Amino acid sequence: MxxxxxxxxxxxxxxxxxxxxxxxxxxxxxxxxxxxxxxxxxxxxxxxxxxxxxxxxxxxxxxxxxxxxxxxxxxxxxxxxxxxxxxxxxxxxxxxxxxxxxxxxxxxxxxxxxxxxxxxxxxxxxxxxxxxxxxxxxxxxxxxxxxxxxxxxxxxxxxxxxxxxxxxxxxxxxxxxxxxxxxxxxxxxxxxxxxxxxxxxxxxxxxxxxxxxxxxxxxxxxxxxxxxxxxxxxxxxxxxxxxxxxxxxxxxxxxxxTRLDDFVEARHRLAKRYNQLLAELPVTLPYQLPGTYSGLHLYVIRLDLDKITKTHREVFDSLRQNGIGVNLHYIPVHTQPYYQEMGFKLGDYPHAEHYYREAISLPMFHLMTEQQQDEVVRVLRHVLEVE
Known part of the structure; x- marks a missing residue:
C-alpha cells in the first residue's frame, strides 16, 4: 500500500x-x-x-x-x-x-x-x-x-x-x-x-x-x-x-x-509532476492562490463525476483495493452528529458539501518515488476507465 x-x-x-x-x-x-x-x-x-x-x-x-x-x-x-x-x-x-x-x-x-x-x-x-x-x-x-x-x-x-x-x-x-x-x-x-x-x-x-x-x-x-x-x-x-x-x-x-526546506521542495516537485501526469484526466487539480507558496501537506483532486461512470465512493474504494492509500480531507465538521445536535444541517455550507462529494487526497510525502507516483496515476487512470 x-x-x-x-x-x-x-x-x-x-x-x-x-x-x-x-x-x-x-x-x-x-x-x-x-x-x-x-x-x-x-x-x-x-x-x-x-x-x-x-x-x-x-x-x-x-x-x-x-x-x-x-x-x-x-x-x-x-x-x-x-x-x-x-x-x-x-x-x-x-x-x-x-x-x-x-x-x-x-x-x-x-x-x-x-x-x-x-x-x-x-x-x-x-x-x-x-x-x-x-x-x-x-x-x-x-x-x-x-x-x-x-x-x-x-x-x-x-x-x-x-x-x-x-x-x-x-x-x-x-x-x-x-x-x-x-x-x-x-x-x-x-x-x-x-x-x-x-x-x-x-x-x-x-x-x-x-x-x-x-x-x-x-x-x-x-x-x-x-x-x-x-x-x-x-x-x-x-x-x-x-x-x-x-x-x-x-x-x-x-x-x-534542519530539513524543512528540503521536505517542502520535494513535495513541490511531486505536485508539479502530478499536475502534468493528471492533466488529461476527468479531475480538478489543486489551485494555487497567487502570492502564496503552499507547504503541500496534501495533494487533493476533485472528481468530475459527470464524466466518469463510477461514484465517488467506488473510485475511493477501488484505489484502496489496488494498493493506493488515498484519504479524504475532510468531512465537513457541521455534518458530524455532535454538531448536528447543535442545529447544523446539510445545506448550510453548500461549497463545503460539494467539495466533500468529490474530493480525494492522493499520496503525497517527500520520500515518494517517481515509480510510486507513476503507480498512483496508473491505478487512477484504470479506475476512472481512462486508458
Whole structure:
C-alpha cells in the first residue's frame, strides 16, 4: 500500500532522541526551548510555545485571547474537528464560514457577508480560525482587514502549512494574525511524533500560553502575588493544563527542522509532476492562490463525476483495493452528529458539501518515488476507465 502520508526518520533524528535518553532531562530541559527557537528562526515570529499537540495549541490560543462562555468562534467546515472543538472547550459557541470553491479555504467574501449580518444581529465572533488546508495559505490580508473592521482576533490554523509562504514571507510570522498554530503529527511535513506549537508576536499572549500549557504554575517571581518563600517555591496563578512537549519530541523536532526546506521542495516537485501526469484526466487539480507558496501537506483532486461512470465512493474504494492509500480531507465538521445536535444541517455550507462529494487526497510525502507516483496515476487512470 502506498500511504497518503509518511514521515522520514533518519539516523540524525534517532541520534538526537538517543542523546536525550542518555541525558539528565526527559522533560522540561533544554531541547524544548531549542525547538521553539528553530520555529521562531524559521518564521520570524517573536515567540513560540511548544505543546503536545496542535489541538492543545488551539485550546491555549483561544484561552489566551479570552474566548469564553457567550463568545463566538468561527472557522471553516473543511478542517479537522479540532479547529472548531477548541471553541467549545472554552464554553464558546461555534459557527462556520463556507469555503472558496477554488482554494477550499475559508472564503473571505463569504466571511465579510456573514460578518455584516452578524453585526446587525449583535453576534460578531471574538475569534476567527482560518485553516490553511493542504498547506495553502488563506487570503490572510483580506481576513486581517475584516478583523480590523469588525474587531475579532485571528488564530491561523497552519497545521498543514509549515514551510509555506504568503506574500514571500514564511507562514507563522503572525503578520496578519494574533497567533499561528502548527502541527507535528507524523503525517505532517515536520514531525515530533505528536506535538504542536503556538506562535505569536505578543509577549503577553506568549506568557499566558506558557502558563496555560503547564498547569498555570510559575516560578517567575514577577508573576507571583507574594514574595517567594525560597528556591522550592512556585505559585499557580492560572487554571492551566498539562500540555507540555517532552524533550524527546523536541529533540526530534530540532533535527527535523534542519530539513524543512528540503521536505517542502520535494513535495513541490511531486505536485508539479502530478499536475502534468493528471492533466488529461476527468479531475480538478489543486489551485494555487497567487502570492502564496503552499507547504503541500496534501495533494487533493476533485472528481468530475459527470464524466466518469463510477461514484465517488467506488473510485475511493477501488484505489484502496489496488494498493493506493488515498484519504479524504475532510468531512465537513457541521455534518458530524455532535454538531448536528447543535442545529447544523446539510445545506448550510453548500461549497463545503460539494467539495466533500468529490474530493480525494492522493499520496503525497517527500520520500515518494517517481515509480510510486507513476503507480498512483496508473491505478487512477484504470479506475476512472481512462486508458
Amino acid at each position: 502506498i500511504p497518503y502520508g509518511k514521515q522520514e526518520i533518519i539516523q540524525q533524528d534517532v541520534d538526537s532522541v538517543i542523546s536525550v535518553l542518555q541525558s539528565d532531562f526527559l522533560t522540561q530541559g533544554p531541547q524544548v526551548p531549542a525547538f521553539e527557537k528553530s520555529l521562531t528562526d524559521h518564521t520570524g515570529a517573536e515567540h513560540a510555545i511548544a505543546v503536545n499537540s496542535a489541538t492543545s495549541a488551539l485550546h491555549i490560543a483561544c484561552l489566551a485571547l479570552g474566548l469564553s462562555e457567550g463568545d463566538w468562534l468561527w472557522t471553516t467546515p473543511i478542517t479537522f474537528v479540532a479547529s472548531a472543538n477548541c471553541g467549545l472547550y472554552c464554553g464558546a459557541r461555534v459557527d462556520f464560514v463556507d469555503i472558496d470553491p477554488k482554494t477550499y479555504n475559508m472564503c473571505a467574501v463569504a466571511l465579510e457577508a456573514k460578518l455584516k449580518l452578524a453585526q446587525q444581529n449583535n453576534c460578531l465572533p471574538k475569534v476567527v480560525v482560518p485553516v490553511h488546508l493542504c498547506g495553502q495559505p488563506c487570503d490572510m490580508k483580506a481576513i486581517r482587514g475584516l478583523a480590523e473592521q469588525y474587531g475579532f482576533a485571528i488564530i491561523e490554523d497552519a497545521s498543514h502549512a509549515i514551510g509555506g509562504r504568503y506574500e514571500g514571507d514564511p507562514v507563522g510570522n503572525c503578520k496578519y494574525s494574533d497567533i499561528t498554530v502548527f502541527s507535528f503529527h507524523p503525517v505532517k511535513i515536520v514531525t515530533t511524533a505528536e506535538g504542536g506549537a503556538a506562535l505569536t508576536n505578543s509577549a503577553e499572549l506568549a506568557q499566558k500560553m506558557d502558563l496555560l500549557r503547564s498547569h498555570g504554575v510559575t516560578r517567575d517571581e514577577s508573576l507571583m502575588t507574594i514574595e517567594s518563600h525560597g528556591g522550592w517555591y512556585y505559585q499557580q496563578v492560572e487554571l492551566g493544563y498539562n500540555y507540555r512537549m517532552t524533550e524527546l519530541q523536541a529533540a526530534l523536532g530540532v533535527s527535523q527542522m
